[in-house]
Amino acid sequence: MKKNNMTNFKHNILKFGYGILALFSISILGFSISASAAEQTTISPPLVTLVPKDLGNNEIWYIGGASSVPQAEVIIYLQGAQGETLSFTAKSNEKGEWFYTHNSFLREGVYKSWAQLKVGGELSPPGPEVSFEIVPTALRIGSYRVSYEMLYLTLALALLLALIALASFVFYHFRSFRVKNMRLRKEIREAEEEARRGLDLLRRDIKEEIEFIGKIRKSRELSIEEHRHEEKMMHDLDLVERHLLKEISDIEPAIS
Known part of the structure; x- marks a missing residue:
């Protein structure tokens, strides 16, 4: 009688252990699936496909590209040679294309720019950086620019x-x-x-x-x-x- 009880007890322990192991395996599998799904739903950063490499200081800077989500907000970052960073926003059209034109002239120097996509309250990772240079092609008088061609x-x-x-x-x-x-x-x-x-x-x-x-x-x-x-x-x-x-x-x- 005691032997049968001991056997049943061991059998129950094994069943309980198998149940815990199965539950743990299911939890790990669910976490993996959730992580995979989260990775798959991460927003892709916008691509920069249009930016001048060399621009005169009497020309307006512009940048453009494509995003994976249409009608979404694109945040453009501009970093100067001294490290100061400015940000601007643009909106992609129904094809996912976006374009931004700066509202003033930039000073001479080397700049970096990149973009992020904002969908709802979620931001994509920063996109790849692009570099360009503003070269002196005009005489600067205060806020005015007089090109050397015009001067000549x-x-x-x-x-x-x-x-x-x-x-x-x-x-x-x-x-x-x-x-x-x-x-x-x-x-x-x-x-x-x-x-x-x-x-x-x-x-x-x-x-x-x-x-x-x-x-x-x-x-x-x-x-x-x-x-x-x-x-x-x-x-x-x-x-x-x-x-x-x-x-x-x-x-x-x-x-x-």
């Missing part, structure tokens, strides 16, 4: 305007000089003609005076005063013919 164009236009102004100045003064020169030549010619007529008249008068003295010499001996007067007339005639008329003749080629 402005300088070229300013130089062109200066050349046009200089050409206009030279043309105006050249034309004014030419008009004045033509007027001066005209006045010189008129003065030359008047001087020539006056000298011709003077030469004729001197010749007549000399001829008159010659007639007197034929009739009588000239006085000392008349001799001096005749010599002076001859000298004046020589001065008029050989010097004054020659100087007037030399003016014509000089003003031509």
Whole structure:
């Protein structure tokens, strides 16, 4: 009797042990299934497919990509060279595509950017980082950017305007000089003609005076005063013919 009771007790112990073992196995299996299901339901991070590698400091930075969930919120992170990190949000469309454009210019330097997907209150793991550089392609004046191309164009236009102004100045003064020169030549010619007529008249008068003295010499001996007067007339005639008329003749080629 005691032997049968002992056998039953051992049998019950074994059954209880098998039950505990089965329950433990079922618990482990359930935990594994739950963990696997949790892994399968983790949100995939958004992919960055559009970002400029080199951008000028006068250009607006942008980034875009695709997400696994349409109509979801995409959080974009931007980290500067000094380590400061900014975040912005965008929303994916019905195809899961998303795009973000920054609202201001970025300073020169190397940047990093990545994105996360937010569905409800759950966040995906951070997506892969992308790097890009903002290069100095414009002159920065406060919050304004003036591209070097625009600066060169402005300088070229300013130089062109200066050349046009200089050409206009030279043309105006050249034309004014030419008009004045033509007027001066005209006045010189008129003065030359008047001087020539006056000298011709003077030469004729001197010749007549000399001829008159010659007639007197034929009739009588000239006085000392008349001799001096005749010599002076001859000298004046020589001065008029050989010097004054020659100087007037030399003016014509000089003003031509």
